[in-house]
Amino acid sequence: MDFKLGEEYEMLRQSVRDFAEGVLAAGVVDRDEKEYFDRSIYEKMGELGLTGIPFEEKYGGAGMDYLAYAIAVEELGRVDASAADTLSSHVSLGAWPIWRWGTEEQKMKYLVPLVEGKKLGAFGLTEAGAGSDAVAMTCKAVLDGDSYILNGRKIFITNAEAADTYVVFARTGPKEMRSKAFSAFIVEKGTPGFTFGKFEKKMGLRGTQNCDLVFEDCRIPKENLLGQEGEGFKMSMETLDGGRIGIAAQSVGIAQGAFELALAYAKQRVQFGKPISALQAIQFKLADMALEVKASRLLTYDAAWRKSQGLDFGTDAAMAKLKASETANRAANQAVQIHGGYGYTRDYPAERIMRDAKITEIYEGTSEIQRVVIGNAILR
Ligand SMILES: Cc1cc2nc3c(=O)[nH]c(=O)nc-3n(C[C@H](O)[C@H](O)[C@H](O)COP(=O)(O)OP(=O)(O)OC[C@H]3O[C@@H](n4cnc5c(N)ncnc54)[C@H](O)[C@@H]3O)c2cc1C
Numbered sequence: 001m002d003f004k005l006g007e008e009y010e011m012l013r014q015s016v017r018d019f020a021e022g023v024l025a026a027g028v029v030d031r032d033e034k035e036y037f038d039r040s041i042y043e044k045m046g047e048l049g050l051t052g053i054p055f056e057e058k059y060g061g062a063g064m065d066y067l068a069y070a071i072a073v074e075e076l077g078r079v080d081a082s083a084a085d086t087l088s089s090h091v092s093l094g095a096w097p098i099w100r101w102g103t104e105e106q107k108m109k110y111l112v113p114l115v116e117g118k119k120l121g122a123f124g125l126t127e128a129g130a131g132s133d134a135v136a137m138t139c140k141a142v143l144d145g146d147s148y149i150l151n152g153r154k155i156f157i158t159n160a161e162a163a164d165t166y167v168v169f170a171r172t173g174p175k176e177m178r179s180k181a182f183s184a185f186i187v188e189k190g191t192p193g194f195t196f197g198k199f200e201k202k203m204g205l206r207g208t209q210n211c212d213l214v215f216e217d218c219r220i221p222k223e224n225l226l227g228q229e230g231e232g233f234k235m236s237m238e239t240l241d242g243g244r245i246g247i248a249a250q251s252v253g254i255a256q257g258a259f260e261l262a263l264a265y266a267k268q269r270v271q272f273g274k275p276i277s278a279l280q281a282i283q284f285k286l287a288d289m290a291l292e293v294k295a296s297r298l299l300t301y302d303a304a305w306r307k308s309q310g311l312d313f314g315t316d317a318a319m320a321k322l323k324a325s326e327t328a329n330r331a332a333n334q335a336v337q338i339h340g341g342y343g344y345t346r347d348y349p350a351e352r353i354m355r356d357a358k359i360t361e362i363y364e365g366t367s368e369i370q371r372v373v374i375g376n377a378i379l380r
Contacts, residue, residue: 009071012053012064016072019048020079028080031207032352037162038207039120042086046117050076050087054308055099059107060116065308066242070249070300077253078260081356082207084253088246089158089208090114094121097167097239098186101227110165110186122163123243124154124187124213125236132369134169134236135179139215141170146222148172148185150215153197156363160209161196164189167239168213169232182232186224193218204355241314242307243364244321248300251324251360255296258328258335258353259289265348266338276338285334292331296324315377322370325360332357 005013023044031038045051053069055061062068069091077084095114098121102111113119130136139152150170157166166187173181187194197212227235263286266277276282299320306313332354336343343350361367 005067005071008064009068012068013071013075015048016050016075017078019044020075020083024076024080024083028082028207029346029349029352031080031082032204033206033346035201035206037082037086037160037209039162041083042090042120042162043117045083045087049117051090051095051117052115054091055095055111055115059099060112066245066304067301067308070245070304073246073249074253074256074297074300077250078257079253080207081250081254081353082205084246084250085158085205085208085359086120088243088250089123090121090163092243092246093123093239094159094163094165094167096242097123097184097226097235098165100238101184101231101235102186105223106186106226114165119164120159120162122157122159122166123239124157124166124168126154126156127152128155132366135182135233137169137171137182139168139170141172141183141185141220143172143222144219147219148222148225150185150187150193150218150220152215154213155198156200156210157213158208158210158363160199160211161189162209166213167226168215169236172229172232177230179233180230182236183229184226184232184235185220186226187215187218187220191218191220203358204352205359206355240364241317244317244370245300245304245307245313247360247364248296248303248317248320248324251321251328251357252293252297252300254328254353254357254360255289255293255324255331258331258350258357259286259293261348261350261353262286262289262331262335262338269340282338285338289331289334292323292327296320296327299323315374318365318370318373318377321360321364322367322374325357325367328357328360329354 052061057063098111141148172183195214197214200210303316303320335350
């Protein structure tokens with residue numbers, strides 16, 4: 001067992017850190033204030049090869065693994081949680097299912113431009129009445145000759161209108177078939193009958209877009225069925241298992257960023273004639289933050305390594321996501337606390353980080369659902 005990351009990983013970390021500090025940091029406040037998704041940032045991530053880290057070179061990828069991908073998402077999250085979310089949603093949820101279940105034709109047509117960062121991916125599972133309980137979904141696809149006719153509405157979808165290629169889940173069988181009643185489809189932006197609904201105004205991650213996907217008699221060619229009919233629910237759950245590694249990595253990055261800001265501030269803020277870092281009350285907060293960040297990072301890297309090795313990783317990913325997202329929230333909260341009143345203002349980044357952190361406990365399975373997953377696994 002070797003906990004030292006190889007040179008390849010360290011080089012990747014450094015190049016993503018340079019990109020985050022050199023390119024993302026300058027506009028992160030502006031994008032948050034204006035609630036603005038900047039496509040050019042995504043394109044730069046594509047040019048750097050970040051959009052294709054865990055995919056083979058034959059599909060335009062870097063041929064690295066999930067550990068490398070987790071490190072990249074972490075480094076983005078340390079500076080800009082929105083950029084980490086864009087990449088994570090694109091790779092884990094938009095591109096990966098096409099890599100996993102796509103035919104060779106589908107991969108050449110849809111996966112390659114996603115991997116190369118020329119197109120942006122998205123994942124449409126959630127509906128107004130079907131969040132944690134995805135089986136309650138009502139979005140429907142009916143086979144009609146050579147196409148499926150899709151009707152329904154997905155909500156909260158990350159990358160929203162900016163995306164080009166969507167993996168969308170819909171009911172293709174009767175209720176009695178329960179989890180076997182769903183299928184997955186690749187839907188292209190611009191398909192007649194596919195439009196965008198309400199755009200969300202969010203607490204955090206305001207450098208990303210989220211909106212409803214609306215399908216009204218939207219005809220999808222039969223060849224855009226992803227995997228087998230009836231396998232959609234299983235596919236969505238397997239995709240989310242992997243996605244949780246991305247959210248865990250994003251959370252580790254958020255927590256690391258919050259810790260570094262709090263540490264720097266504590267060293268320079270003087271009260272009672274000395275830096276507040278000399279106070280044991282503040283040192284204990286910093287010690288807890290450092291400890292939790294390290295524990296979360298180890299869990300995240302372990303889950304990413306297991307996925308890369310082809311080992312079971314679903315429970316490990318749930319543990320990593322649960323621990324890291326709670327760490328991100330506690331660290332962000334303590335960073336605000338250490339900044340005192342200044343931490344509550346928009347003059348300092350701690351308040352944005354606190355707003356950004358909250359979603360990590362909600363999307364790709366809430367913390368309660370992660371506990372259900374872990375509980376089921378240990379009692380199985
Ligand atoms: C910013 C953002 C981005 C998102 N991006 C996407 C995306 O790209 N694609 C996509 O498909 N979805 C996306 N989502 C949806 C997200 O994954 C869901 O919001 C999430 O899964 C929770 O579903 P819900 O909001 O319906 O909450 P609900 O399922 O209604 O949960 C409400 C509360 O009940 C609890 N609860 C529910 N069931 C149980 C249970 N069995 N045991 C214990 N507690 C339970 C939950 O933990 C939660 O606290 C996004 C959401 C947001 C806010």
